[in-house]
Amino acid sequence: MKILVPVKRVPDPTQKTKIKDNHIDLTGASWIVNTFDEYAVETALRLIENGADGSKHGEIVVVSIGPDDAAKEIRTTLAMGADRAIHVVANDSEIDSLTVVKILKAIVESEKPDLVIMGKQAVDGDANQVGQMLAGKLGWPQATFAATIELDSANKKLTVGREVDGGVEYKQVPLNSVITVDLRIVAPKSVKNGVTPDSHNYSGEGARLPSLKGIMAAKKKPLEQKKLADFGAEPKPAIEEKSVALPPPRAAGQFVSDVPTLVKKLADEAKAL
Amino acid sequence: MGNVLAFCEYADGQLRTSALANLTASREIAKHHGGEVVILLVGKGAQAASAHAAKFAPKVVVVESDALEHYLAETYAPVVAAQVKATGATVVTATATSVGKDLIPRAAALLDAGQASDISKVESATTFARPILAGNAYSTVAINTPVIAVTVRQSEFEAAGESGMGSVSTADAGSVNALGATFVKLDAQKSDRPDLGDAKVVVAGGRGMKNGENFKVLEELADLLGAAMGASRAATDAGMVPADWQVGQTGKIVAPNLYFAVAISGAIQHLAGMKGSKTIVAINKNKDEPIFQVADYGLVADWEKSVPELIAEIKKLKASR
Numbered sequence: 279m280k281i282l283v284p285v286k287r288v289p290d291p292t293q294k295t296k297i298k299d300n301h302i303d304l305t306g307a308s309w310i311v312n313t314f315d316e317y318a319v320e321t322a323l324r325l326i327e328n329g330a331d332g333s334k335h336g337e338i339v340v341v342s343i344g345p346d347d348a349a350k351e352i353r354t355t356l357a358m359g360a361d362r363a364i365h366v367v368a369n370d371s372e373i374d375s376l377t378v379v380k381i382l383k384a385i386v387e388s389e390k391p392d393l394v395i396m397g398k399q400a401v402d403g404d405a406n407q408v409g410q411m412l413a414g415k416l417g418w419p420q421a422t423f424a425a426t427i428e429l430d431s432a433n434k435k436l437t438v439g440r441e442v443d444g445g446v447e448y449k450q451v452p453l454n455s456v457i458t459v460d461l462r463i464v465a466p467k468s469v470k471n472g473v474t475p476d477s478h479n480y481s482g483e484g485a486r487l488p489s490l491k492g493i494m495a496a497k498k499k500p501l502e503q504k505k506l507a508d509f510g511a512e513p514k515p516a517i518e519e520k521s522v523a524l525p526p527p528r529a530a531g532q533f534v535s536d537v538p539t540l541v542k543k544l545a546d547e548a549k550a551l
Numbered sequence: 552m553g554n555v556l557a558f559c560e561y562a563d564g565q566l567r568t569s570a571l572a573n574l575t576a577s578r579e580i581a582k583h584h585g586g587e588v589v590i591l592l593v594g595k596g597a598q599a600a601s602a603h604a605a606k607f608a609p610k611v612v613v614v615e616s617d618a619l620e621h622y623l624a625e626t627y628a629p630v631v632a633a634q635v636k637a638t639g640a641t642v643v644t645a646t647a648t649s650v651g652k653d654l655i656p657r658a659a660a661l662l663d664a665g666q667a668s669d670i671s672k673v674e675s676a677t678t679f680a681r682p683i684l685a686g687n688a689y690s691t692v693a694i695n696t697p698v699i700a701v702t703v704r705q706s707e708f709e710a711a712g713e714s715g716m717g718s719v720s721t722a723d724a725g726s727v728n729a730l731g732a733t734f735v736k737l738d739a740q741k742s743d744r745p746d747l748g749d750a751k752v753v754v755a756g757g758r759g760m761k762n763g764e765n766f767k768v769l770e771e772l773a774d775l776l777g778a779a780m781g782a783s784r785a786a787t788d789a790g791m792v793p794a795d796w797q798v799g800q801t802g803k804i805v806a807p808n809l810y811f812a813v814a815i816s817g818a819i820q821h822l823a824g825m826k827g828s829k830t831i832v833a834i835n836k837n838k839d840e841p842i843f844q845v846a847d848y849g850l851v852a853d854w855e856k857s858v859p860e861l862i863a864e865i866k867k868l869k870a871s872r
């Protein structure tokens with residue numbers, strides 16, 4: 279099975295948000311692989327490997343559209359275990375969701391993966407739209423916000439548990455679909471591929487950390503560079519960020535010494551009870 | 552000049568409360584576009600909800616079909632796209648519920664529309680403000696495509712009031728093709744409490760509650776206040792409480808009058824989901840936690856002692872009124 283995983287590099291969300299000239303100031307920022315995309319790589323790995331013995335039964339291709347120095351974050355996904363990467367070099371101001379979708383569609387058409395697995399949202403823009411748009415453009419089915427996946431490779435279909443308002447929805451999709459993953463996809467038993475024994479538990483919270491061996495191997499894995507022009511994409515996005523502002527600060531709060539004081543203040547001062 | 556097609560969810564013959572927030576946003580957008588709001592109801596039971604919907608917009612279009620019984624993005628998106636064209640809409644909207652977030656970008660792709668997700672404000676016909684970076688900043692974006700797609704953050708818009716009596720028409724679903732996708736089942740979380748999305752009071756617990764059994768005391772507090780239950784990711788991930796209680800950047804975004812954060816540290820991803828609340832109460836045993844920076848009232852205390860005391864004290868207050 280061949281899986282394509284689009285990944286975006288994003289500013290580390292634990293940094294303080296700074297504004298300069300009405301836009302986010304990213305000078306000196308540190309960068310990470312979008313957490314949901316890291317989870318998508320982890321999901322793809324769990325779908326093609328035998329978790330118990332580590333043997334692999336498929337290929338994972340990572341795609342990222344981003345500036346030159348995003349190569350570093352792309353290497354991280356190779357170090358986790360992806361096989362090769364395609365890096366479409368573009369500055370963030372030159373792309374928007376529509377451009378990203380256009381490029382991803384072209385790459386899906388040339389790479390012909392069985393599945394596209396990606397994060398449900400990039401935690402910088404919080405747009406939560408690229409996966410759905412890509413599926414729409416490709417005419418492929420989609421299963422968004424996946425918390426569990428059960429792969430039935432014999433019948434070429436997946437059953438996806440989706441986190442929706444009010445519960446978990448189970449949806450079945452055939453191969454050649456787009457899956458976007460939610461947080462709980464990395465729980466110990468969220469992904470079943472029919473190969474990894476049911477007794478196997480993935481450990482810990484989150485995606486796997488690259489091993490030293492993985493980091494060494496990643497240096498030799500293919501990372502192909504492309505340009506926007508290779509996809510006929512204009513560096514002039516239709517979605518234009520006019521300005522960015524910080525939210526108004528909340529009025530300073532107060533500590534209360536005990537529960538009776540809290541209740542009194544909630545009733546008399548905040549008029550909330 | 553163009554209309555605004557508002558995809559609205561309904562249940563039991565009524566628009567859902569979540570849809571009313573979008574109708575407020577859609578009316579503002581329609582004013583900028585010099586057009587009117589057209590409500591789109593899709594699925595089995597759409598017709599039954601049309602009388603209620605007609606109270607909120609001049610036009611309602613119903614696409615009812617047995618083949619559309621269960622929501623699927625694959626079958627609904629082409630209906631939305633076709634109705635955008637049929638109704639002369641230049642903007643298509645929905646509330647950013649799990650259905651809205653799944654459906655609208657797919658429909659946008661079919662229309663070559665750019666999308667502003669989860670908007671918090673309508674600035675002009677083509678520009679919208681929306682939170683980014685887990686709500687740590689607000690971005691104003693211009694969408695320069697002939698058709699614009701918008702999802703609306705429920706907590707940022709008032710529920711629309713009734714506007715008169717609109718006309719209802721029906722449209723054909725066309726050929727329905729799910730592309731091999733099927734709805735299997737919904738494991739619904741049944742609850743008598745209000746919806747987290749529009750509750751006036753929310754009581755949320757975090758990892759410091761230690762286990763699901765311990766949440767009972769928070770539920771008692773919630774029921775005393777007619778509140779919805781919420782939780783941090785740490786509590787939902789640990790299986791203490793259902794996943795759909797999660798509040799935050801990737802859970803529900805809430806803005807109640809009163810929010811209790813009990814044994815929650817206040818990670819930015821959690822704050823993203825609740826810092827729009829009017830009054831925030833934090834109860835935490837560690838006074839240095841970031842949750843106290845957004846709290847209006849902070850109580851440095853162990854929940855095991857303070858929450859039962861809080862329940863008793865609120866009962867006393869209620870009895871005295």
Ligand SMILES: Cc1cc2nc3c(=O)[nH]c(=O)nc-3n(C[C@H](O)[C@H](O)[C@H](O)COP(=O)(O)OP(=O)(O)OC[C@H]3O[C@@H](n4cnc5c(N)ncnc54)[C@H](O)[C@@H]3O)c2cc1C
Pocket residue numbers: 313314401461756757758759760782783784785786797798799800801802803813814815816817818819820821824834835836837840852853854855
């Ligand atoms: C991509 C991504 C998305 C995320 N999305 C979300 C999201 O939507 N929502 C969300 O909540 N998180 C989200 N998170 C996780 C978030 O970063 C935090 O890990 C999480 O919110 C922590 O939950 P917590 O505060 O319950 O746990 P902790 O941070 O472990 O805090 C537990 C708190 O309990 C207190 N405590 C312990 N015992 C007691 C006691 N007896 N009495 C009183 N207080 C006590 C402690 O002092 C501490 O402050 C996300 C993370 C990532 C990476």
Ligand SMILES: Nc1ncnc2c1ncn2[C@@H]1O[C@H](COP(=O)(O)O)[C@@H](O)[C@H]1O
Pocket residue numbers: 283284285286312314315341342343344375378396397398399400401403404405406407408409
């Ligand atoms: N520049 C990009 N390069 C590669 N993948 C991207 C890019 N932007 C978004 N994506 C993918 O689309 C998903 C959703 O992003 P968004 O719709 O922007 O929130 C992300 O989790 C990524 O998998």
